[in-house]
Amino acid sequence: MSEPTNSIFLGTSRKPDDSIQQKEFMSLAYANRHGLITGATGTGKTVTLQILAEGFSNAGVPVFCADVKGDLSGIAAMGSAVGKEFLTERAAKIGFEDYVFQEFPVLFWDLFGEKGHPIRATITEMGPLLLSRMMDLTDAQEGIINIAFKLADEEGLLLLDMKDLRSLLLHMAEHASELSGEYGSVNKQSIGAIQRKLLVLEQQHAELFFGEPALKISDLMRTTPDGRGAISVLAADQLMMNPRLYGVFLLWLLSELFEELPEIGDPDKPRLVFFFDEAHLLFSEAPDILIERVEQVVRLIRSKGVSVFFVTQNPLDVPDRVLSQLGNRIQHALRAYTPREQKAVKTAADTFRPNPDFDCFETITQLGVGEALVSTLQAKGVPGMVQRTLIRPPSSRLGPLNDTERAEYIKQSPILGQYDEVLDRESAFEKLEARAKKQAELEEEERRREEEDDDRDSSARSKWRLPGFDDDDDDDDRDYDRDRRRRSKKRKSSSRKRSRYGNRQTPTEAAVKSIVRSVSTSLGKALVRGILGSIKRGL
Structure with missing residues (x-):
C-alpha cells in the first residue's frame, strides 16, 4: 500500500x-x-506524534516538537523489529504492506545547551506580555515591565539578556520620581518584587535562554537534499521542571513564526508543523488577555502556512475558542471514574462527527494502547465521520537515543557552531553603565570646581583684607559668601537640567524631545510589536 503523495497514512479503522x-x-x-x-x-499519544512527524517529513514539511519524556529522540534512528515484533504484527494487522524501517533528519535543540543546540531569544523579542506571564507578575508589576520596554524603545536601549533588564530596572528605581511624572506611577516596591522574580528565573537557569545569537526561524524550516523536512526535537525533560518557562517559550516561538513568515494563503501542504506537547501548561491559570492573543495567533497563523497541533491529556485543557479551530482530531483513551473525567469524555465525544456504528462516549473509555478515534478534514474542509482506528507503527526507532548516539548526531548537524558560543554585544547594561560613569565624572568635576572656587574665594578675601580696613571685613565676607552661593546654585541648576541620561540640557530641548518621542510612539512603535508583544525583527 503506497501512501498518496498528498496525505499522511494514520492507520486503519475497524468495524x-x-x-x-x-x-x-x-x-x-x-x-x-x-x-x-x-x-x-x-x-499512545507520543507514538501518534512520532508517526505524524515522520509523515510530514517524508512529504517535505519541516516539523518542530518538544520531547517531554525523552522518548522522541529515537526518530533520528532507523527502527527495528528486534525485540519489538509487535511493530510488524501491527503493520500486518492493519494491512500496511509497504511498512519499512527508516531514519529521519533531525535537529536537536535544548534551551540549556546540554542535549542539543542552544535556543536563545532576547528580552526585547520576548516582549512585555510573555515576560510578565513567565514571571507571574501582578497587574502593577506588569505595568512596570511595560514602562521598561517603552523606555528602552524610546531611548534605543537594547534589552538582550537578563543583566540588561536588571540594569534598566535598577535605573528606573533610582529615577522613580522623574519617571512617574512621564509614564505614570513607578513604584520602587514593585520594581523590587520584579527583581526578586528575576532572581527566581535565574535559579531556574532561564538566563541561558535570554541572549544572543538569537534563533533564526529559517533554521527550523530546513529540508534535506532529498526533499525531506527536517524534524526539530527540543529536549524538554529538564525544561519541564519549570513548566511556566516551557509554556511561554513555545508560545514565544509560535509568535515568532507568526510575525516573521509572510502570508501565503492556502498552500497545498504546510510550510511547518508545530506540535505543542503538554499544552495544558500554556493555558493553566492564563489571564484572559493571553488566551485571547493565543486564539488570534492560532486563527491567523494558518495563512502563514503553519500548522499547530496541541497535544494534551484532556480536551478540557484547551479553551473552547481555541478548541473550535482544531479541525484534525485524534483521541486516545480516557478514563471516566470521576465527574471531571466524565465531563472530559463527553466533551471529547461531542466534538466528533458521529458514527452510527458506535457510541463515542463509550468507545473512548474502551480504546486500547495505540488505538484512537480519528476524525480528519475531508474535501472542502468538512470534518470526516469519526472512526475507531488502529494507529500505524513508526518507521523510526521506538524509544530514545543514548547519550553517545545523540552526541554523534549533534556533531553532524548542519548548524553546528552557529549557536554554541554566546554573543555579548553592547546593550542596555553597557550603555547605562557608561552613562552612570559619565554622570559620576561630571559630579566629581563639579565638586572639584566648587572646591577650586572656594580656594580662590578664600585667597581673594585674604588679599582684600588690608591693614586699617578691619571694619569692612564683615561686609566683604558677606559679598563673597553671596557670590559663592550664587555660583553653586547656578551649577546645581545646570546639573538638574541634564536628563537622567546626561543628554538633555534645557527645558526647550526637553520639550522638543518629548514631542519627537510622542510622534515616534504614535506612528512607529505600534507597528514594532506584534500580537503577543514580541518585537518584529523584519521591521
Missing part, C-alpha cells in the same frame, strides 16, 4: 466486529487547519 473497514489518512491540504491529540498517559 464493531473488529473487521477492517478502511485506511485513514490526513490530507496535507487541510493539515494547516490545525489539530488536537489527546489521551490519558500511556495510551
Whole structure:
C-alpha cells in the first residue's frame, strides 16, 4: 500500500466486529487547519506524534516538537523489529504492506545547551506580555515591565539578556520620581518584587535562554537534499521542571513564526508543523488577555502556512475558542471514574462527527494502547465521520537515543557552531553603565570646581583684607559668601537640567524631545510589536 503523495497514512479503522473497514489518512491540504491529540498517559499519544512527524517529513514539511519524556529522540534512528515484533504484527494487522524501517533528519535543540543546540531569544523579542506571564507578575508589576520596554524603545536601549533588564530596572528605581511624572506611577516596591522574580528565573537557569545569537526561524524550516523536512526535537525533560518557562517559550516561538513568515494563503501542504506537547501548561491559570492573543495567533497563523497541533491529556485543557479551530482530531483513551473525567469524555465525544456504528462516549473509555478515534478534514474542509482506528507503527526507532548516539548526531548537524558560543554585544547594561560613569565624572568635576572656587574665594578675601580696613571685613565676607552661593546654585541648576541620561540640557530641548518621542510612539512603535508583544525583527 503506497501512501498518496498528498496525505499522511494514520492507520486503519475497524468495524464493531473488529473487521477492517478502511485506511485513514490526513490530507496535507487541510493539515494547516490545525489539530488536537489527546489521551490519558500511556495510551499512545507520543507514538501518534512520532508517526505524524515522520509523515510530514517524508512529504517535505519541516516539523518542530518538544520531547517531554525523552522518548522522541529515537526518530533520528532507523527502527527495528528486534525485540519489538509487535511493530510488524501491527503493520500486518492493519494491512500496511509497504511498512519499512527508516531514519529521519533531525535537529536537536535544548534551551540549556546540554542535549542539543542552544535556543536563545532576547528580552526585547520576548516582549512585555510573555515576560510578565513567565514571571507571574501582578497587574502593577506588569505595568512596570511595560514602562521598561517603552523606555528602552524610546531611548534605543537594547534589552538582550537578563543583566540588561536588571540594569534598566535598577535605573528606573533610582529615577522613580522623574519617571512617574512621564509614564505614570513607578513604584520602587514593585520594581523590587520584579527583581526578586528575576532572581527566581535565574535559579531556574532561564538566563541561558535570554541572549544572543538569537534563533533564526529559517533554521527550523530546513529540508534535506532529498526533499525531506527536517524534524526539530527540543529536549524538554529538564525544561519541564519549570513548566511556566516551557509554556511561554513555545508560545514565544509560535509568535515568532507568526510575525516573521509572510502570508501565503492556502498552500497545498504546510510550510511547518508545530506540535505543542503538554499544552495544558500554556493555558493553566492564563489571564484572559493571553488566551485571547493565543486564539488570534492560532486563527491567523494558518495563512502563514503553519500548522499547530496541541497535544494534551484532556480536551478540557484547551479553551473552547481555541478548541473550535482544531479541525484534525485524534483521541486516545480516557478514563471516566470521576465527574471531571466524565465531563472530559463527553466533551471529547461531542466534538466528533458521529458514527452510527458506535457510541463515542463509550468507545473512548474502551480504546486500547495505540488505538484512537480519528476524525480528519475531508474535501472542502468538512470534518470526516469519526472512526475507531488502529494507529500505524513508526518507521523510526521506538524509544530514545543514548547519550553517545545523540552526541554523534549533534556533531553532524548542519548548524553546528552557529549557536554554541554566546554573543555579548553592547546593550542596555553597557550603555547605562557608561552613562552612570559619565554622570559620576561630571559630579566629581563639579565638586572639584566648587572646591577650586572656594580656594580662590578664600585667597581673594585674604588679599582684600588690608591693614586699617578691619571694619569692612564683615561686609566683604558677606559679598563673597553671596557670590559663592550664587555660583553653586547656578551649577546645581545646570546639573538638574541634564536628563537622567546626561543628554538633555534645557527645558526647550526637553520639550522638543518629548514631542519627537510622542510622534515616534504614535506612528512607529505600534507597528514594532506584534500580537503577543514580541518585537518584529523584519521591521
